[in-house]
Amino acid sequence: MDIILKYFPDLTETQKEQFGALYDLYTDWNSKINVISRKDITNLYEHHVLHSLGIAKFIQFKPGTRIMDLGTGGGFPGIPLAILFPDSTFHLVDSIGKKVRVATEIANAIGLKNVTTRHCRAEEEKQMFDFVVSRAVMPLTDLLKIIRKNISKEQHNAFPNGLVCLKGGELEKEVFPVKHQTMVTELKDFFSEEFFETKKVVYVTVNN
Numbered sequence: 174m175d176i177i178l179k180y181f182p183d184l185t186e187t188q189k190e191q192f193g194a195l196y197d198l199y200t201d202w203n204s205k206i207n208v209i210s211r212k213d214i215t216n217l218y219e220h221h222v223l224h225s226l227g228i229a230k231f232i233q234f235k236p237g238t239r240i241m242d243l244g245t246g247g248g249f250p251g252i253p254l255a256i257l258f259p260d261s262t263f264h265l266v267d268s269i270g271k272k273v274r275v276a277t278e279i280a281n282a283i284g285l286k287n288v289t290t291r292h293c294r295a296e297e298e299k300q301m302f303d304f305v306v307s308r309a310v311m312p313l314t315d316l317l318k319i320i321r322k323n324i325s326k327e328q329h330n331a332f333p334n335g336l337v338c339l340k341g342g343e344l345e346k347e348v349f350p351v352k353h354q355t356m357v358t359e360l361k362d363f364f365s366e367e368f369f370e371t372k373k374v375v376y377v378t379v380n381n
């Protein structure tokens with residue numbers, strides 16, 4: 174939890190309590206339904222919560238922004254972002270029902286009012302959003318094909334509506350075929366821990 178305060182020192186008491194509650198909740202739920210590698214649970218705050226919040230080092234969502242987390246699993250990056258941006262709404266989608274259940278239970282347990290969840294393939298989701306966020310789900314080109322139908326034309330933020338993904342390692346092969354405007358932010362410029370050495374936030378505009 175200290176690592177979250179190190180990089181996000183201005184959290185409200187509510188946000189501190191919500192982030193603080195995640196460790197016991199994920200430890201408990203993960204023992205029943207695997208959403209995080211079991212040996213990685215001790216790294217929950219660094220590898221999962223802070224990594225998710227890396228998106229906030231690229232964009233500060235304006236109040237009222239609508240965001241879908243495609244392939245949220247147990248709620249990453251959607252739940253940490255929903256805590257950090259309580260005035261934006263987050264719709265967490267996953268094709269595996271029991272993972273959606275974990276995300277739903279945890280969002281409810283910490284009293285998040287700005288989160289909805291849905292068990293479906295993102296291909297079936299018809300709602301419109303300003304941004305889609307995603308971590309470890311599928312290549313950029315595949316994500317773009319699925320979400321084109323979901324990106325609203327109304328703009329409210331510092332960057333045009335689009336896709337904001339957490340990616341690791343070698344990206345050139347993934348970014349090269351993408352014809353849209355793309356911006357890559359290195360998380361090692363913000364977070365000094367070795368885990369972030371190769372981690373990136375990739376933003377792609379979606380014009381439709």
Ligand SMILES: C[S@@+](CC[C@H](N)C(=O)[O-])C[C@H]1O[C@@H](n2cnc3c(N)ncnc32)[C@H](O)[C@@H]1O
Nearest residue numbers: 244245246249267268269293294295308309310
């Ligand atoms: C490796 S997990 C990552 C989960 C989470 N984003 C995280 O970083 O912990 C990938 C998730 O994407 C989901 N997924 C894959 N294709 C999907 C699709 N077309 N629609 C919805 N969810 C999908 C899978 O069910 C799985 O839970």
